Amino acid sequence: MIAWLRNPWGRPRGLVLVTGLYVAWSILPVGIAILFAFNSGRSRTTLQGISLRWFTGPAGVFHDPALQGALKHTLFLALICVLVATPLGVTLALGLQRWRGRGSGTVNTLMLLPLVTPEIVMGVALLILFLKVFPGLGLGTTAQAIGQVTFTLSYVVVIVRGRLVSIGPEYEEAAADLGAPPRDLIVRVLLPLLAPAIVASAAVVFALSIDDFVVTQYLSGGASTTTIPMLLYASARGAPTPALNAIASVALLITLGTLALAFLVYRRFAGGSDAAVAAALEV
Amino acid sequence: MAGEVRLEELTKRFGDVVAVDGIDLDMPPGEFFTMLGPSGCGKTTTLRMIAGFERPTSGRIVLDGVDVAQVPPHKRNVNTVFQSYALFPHLDVAGNVAFGLKYHGLTKDERRRRVAEALDLVQLGDLAQRKPAQLSGGQQQRVALARALVLTPRVLLLDEPLGALDARLRKGLQVELKALQAELGITFVFVTHDQEEALTMSDRVAVMNGGRVEQAGSPREVYEEPSTMFVADFLGVSNLLSGEASADGSNCALRVGERSFRAAQGAVDSRGAVKAMIRPERIVVEEHGAAGDNRLPGLVERAVFLGNAFELHVRVVGGDLLRVTVPNDGSASAAGEGAAVMLHLPAEALRVLAPSPAPAAG
Numbered sequence: 001m002i003a004w005l006r007n008p009w010g011r012p013r014g015l016v017l018v019t020g021l022y023v024a025w026s027i028l029p030v031g032i033a034i035l036f037a038f039n040s041g042r043s044r045t046t047l048q049g050i051s052l053r054w055f056t057g058p059a060g061v062f063h064d065p066a067l068q069g070a071l072k073h074t075l076f077l078a079l080i081c082v083l084v085a086t087p088l089g090v091t092l093a094l095g096l097q098r099w100r101g102r103g104s105g106t107v108n109t110l111m112l113l114p115l116v117t118p119e120i121v122m123g124v125a126l127l128i129l130f131l132k133v134f135p136g137l138g139l140g141t142t143a144q145a146i147g148q149v150t151f152t153l154s155y156v157v158v159i160v161r162g163r164l165v166s167i168g169p170e171y172e173e174a175a176a177d178l179g180a181p182p183r184d185l186i187v188r189v190l191l192p193l194l195a196p197a198i199v200a201s202a203a204v205v206f207a208l209s210i211d212d213f214v215v216t217q218y219l220s221g222g223a224s225t226t227t228i229p230m231l232l233y234a235s236a237r238g239a240p241t242p243a244l245n246a247i248a249s250v251a252l253l254i255t256l257g258t259l260a261l262a263f264l265v266y267r268r269f270a271g272g273s274d275a276a277v278a279a280a281l282e283v
Numbered sequence: 284m285a286g287e288v289r290l291e292e293l294t295k296r297f298g299d300v301v302a303v304d305g306i307d308l309d310m311p312p313g314e315f316f317t318m319l320g321p322s323g324c325g326k327t328t329t330l331r332m333i334a335g336f337e338r339p340t341s342g343r344i345v346l347d348g349v350d351v352a353q354v355p356p357h358k359r360n361v362n363t364v365f366q367s368y369a370l371f372p373h374l375d376v377a378g379n380v381a382f383g384l385k386y387h388g389l390t391k392d393e394r395r396r397r398v399a400e401a402l403d404l405v406q407l408g409d410l411a412q413r414k415p416a417q418l419s420g421g422q423q424q425r426v427a428l429a430r431a432l433v434l435t436p437r438v439l440l441l442d443e444p445l446g447a448l449d450a451r452l453r454k455g456l457q458v459e460l461k462a463l464q465a466e467l468g469i470t471f472v473f474v475t476h477d478q479e480e481a482l483t484m485s486d487r488v489a490v491m492n493g494g495r496v497e498q499a500g501s502p503r504e505v506y507e508e509p510s511t512m513f514v515a516d517f518l519g520v521s522n523l524l525s526g527e528a529s530a531d532g533s534n535c536a537l538r539v540g541e542r543s544f545r546a547a548q549g550a551v552d553s554r555g556a557v558k559a560m561i562r563p564e565r566i567v568v569e570e571h572g573a574a575g576d577n578r579l580p581g582l583v584e585r586a587v588f589l590g591n592a593f594e595l596h597v598r599v600v601g602g603d604l605l606r607v608t609v610p611n612d613g614s615a616s617a618a619g620e621g622a623a624v625m626l627h628l629p630a631e632a633l634r635v636l637a638p639s640p641a642p643a644a645g
Contacts, residue, residue, distance in 0.1 A: 176355070178431075
């Protein structure tokens, strides 16, 4: 065993072993959870056979009005979040990249703050904001959307700025040299070059929005503003059946599908060269 | 003919660093003008100021009589071929070439015709649908050229456009670029650090150093009659001798160590401590013991075979090492290593240099 690990000519087997163990450890619970979504019995601990009853059966997720409402609300919030945070983040990234004056460094650091702020702090802060500072807005869908945009914006800025840095100023100079006024530099040159990063950041925003629990929960206003993560949390404390696993599987599938799509689009356009964005996609 | 560029007292500072230090240059219409110098000499900054990417700290950039120093790049009738080409990766070749035509108020048919013409000019007509990433370096360079020329600029700026190509391709494109310039009659302002490139292509060369113009003149002038040590050294190999100058009729008597030479070129009215230069190909190798003026005995330390010539490193009396190029003409005159020889430094090839820096001449 020791000799096998120490083989200096082959691959670094020690590292391979550790990586393999880690991957197994992180995937195993997810795999088990998905497996029990297909349980034919009511148990979430004993596998009694394979069936689709928790998806398509009378008690399955596809016939549960609460779940359907939550799914609709989750996707609606995600859509709003993508539509607001992406253009706003791209604009901010462009501005921050060009802004070299006083205060640009401070703003750059502040942009990263939401990435490192504990989400619970963010959630509580936003709650106070909506209750005390802007009581007119109230809690509910609007507050949830604003809250999600607030913390997903940073991801857009980071991804788009990474791409802007790797593009460099020369294409803009070339366009200006050829007679393009400043507006056309953005429309005809920068936006097409940024397209992969914009798609990638939109997908990240979508995935973050779908998965978010803390901020969305704090800013929710009643049953109609329940999202899938909130429903999962609530039913886990109630009487859990494999239907819960089925919901979780559906949510996981949507998230994974979005990220996979974004990754493929990014690779297609950027040749997979931008390590920063690739890393950001693995949030 | 339009296309005259005049730089007056042009200065660019980046913080405390003076990149371009008050240069004056005149580039007449239709000239192939080259700015030559080592990296950091200010040549690229000067080019970028003419293009409009950098704002001058002070001074004027006069394009056909109009000062454009404060005009943004998209409103200047000059175009640039970038060192990295900067072809738009999301557009195909035709799209790249057509990019700037949008601002010229042409009909669609006319635009298409101009693009086709420009691509024919650089012999890329059949690659119009390719993306830049699918082209070789040389082809990308041609697209960059077509993209700029299709706008019929009054001045074309070229920032080391051949720097990224291999030596063979570079040679071919040097000739083509020069022919193209002669055919179109557009003023070319070319930036390079390659002295051979500068000498073969240009009508005039400005040799730059430390943000200043050391000397401007025809390639022949700057090579054969360098006015400063820097120019002499930067343009090809040159041998430098330190000595005391004194009067000798219309020439200069140069005392180097124990020996005296007559120098007929350069700043012959200099007096006192000066440097004198002579090109390796102008030194004549003679048999040891040959007599006469301007002669210096020495020992061949190394004989390097260059193919068409030999380069001899000769340690002369007094300790200096002189480099001598002897053509490989079959006469077997190249002395072997260790041989004692006599070097003849003809007075008309020995040039007394003014100390650097000097005011720009020519």
